Amino acid sequence: MTAPEASRDAGARSPDLSLGATFYARPVLDVARDLLGCVVRHGDSAGVIVETEAYHQAEAACHAHVGLTPRTHILFGPPGLAYVYRSYGIHALLNAVCEPEGVGAAVLIRALEPLEGVDAMRARRGLERLEDLCSGPGKLTQALDIELEFNGSDLAAGPIRIEPAAPGWEEIEPVAGPRIGITKAAELPWRFCAPGARSVSRPRPPALRVLRTR
DNA sequence: CATGGGATTGACT
DNA sequence: GTCAATCCCATGC
Numbered sequence: 127m128t129a130p131e132a133s134r135d136a137g138a139r140s141p142d143l144s145l146g147a148t149f150y151a152r153p154v155l156d157v158a159r160d161l162l163g164c165v166v167r168h169g170d171s172a173g174v175i176v177e178t179e180a181y182h183q184a185e186a187a188c189h190a191h192v193g194l195t196p197r198t199h200i201l202f203g204p205p206g207l208a209y210v211y212r213s214y215g216i217h218a219l220l221n222a223v224c225e226p227e228g229v230g231a232a233v234l235i236r237a238l239e240p241l242e243g244v245d246a247m248r249a250r251r252g253l254e255r256l257e258d259l260c261s262g263p264g265k266l267t268q269a270l271d272i273e274l275e276f277n278g279s280d281l282a283a284g285p286i287r288i289e290p291a292a293p294g295w296e297e298i299e300p301v302a303g304p305r306i307g308i309t310k311a312a313e314l315p316w317r318f319c320a321p322g323a324r325s326v327s328r329p330r331p332p333a334l335r336v337l338r339t340r
Numbered sequence: 341c342a343t344g345g346g347a348t349t350g351a352c353t
Numbered sequence: 354g355t356c357a358a359t360c361c362c363a364t365g366c
Binding site for chain 2: 216262305309
Binding site for chain 3: 192195196197211212213214215216274
């Protein structure tokens with residue numbers, strides 16, 4: 127995939143070991159791939175990112191495509207902020223603002239592998255099975271208690287934090303496919319999944335289905 | 341000010 | 354596979 131060495135060097139870490147603004151200031155496709163394996167933490171719960179999607183103002187599926195509005199201004203702001211919005215009137219979806227300030231782009235966090243605080247996740251989701259807790263963009267925000275109030279918050283400073291991937295993730299080749307649930311620019315292969323992950327949302331990319339038969 | 345669409349999920353057929 | 358639930362906000366009258 128991308129050059130992991132260059133990405134790691136470019137992705138400066140803040141003192142608390144969260145990923146810093148220079149990590150997010152890069153091309154949104156690079157960030158979407160490099161976020162696989164990173165850890166989203168909020169309160170006592172945390173999970174490993176196993177699925178992302180990239181959005182950029184140049185294509186119509188991105189909220190920033192319409193330009194600068196009260197709703198989208200966060201997307202054009204400094205990289206490394208959280209963009210949280212309500213989807214279908216029901217779910218809060220978590221994004222990481224990317225590219226330099228002035229460019230509207232973000233990575234949607236679509237699925238996590240539960241890592242810590244699993245019982246709290248179960249309580250908030252009202253479900254038991256591990257694979258059902260964070261296997262979707264609306265599920266993971268419910269599991270981690272992420273709501274609209276965190277829109278514009280700093281993903282390095284918290285309260286929601288994204289931490290670097292554990293060693294070894296830079297060698298993992300993401301499975302790319304078309305983005306899910308959109309009608310515009312649906313042909314772009316800007317969805318990225320970690321191969322072998324059990325908590326990827328549906329529909330699973332064909333490449334993952336093959337890996338999981340037997 | 342009214343309207344309509346959307347980056348979803350879960351229940352049901 | 355189909356469909357309803359339900360809310361923010363952009364757009365247009």
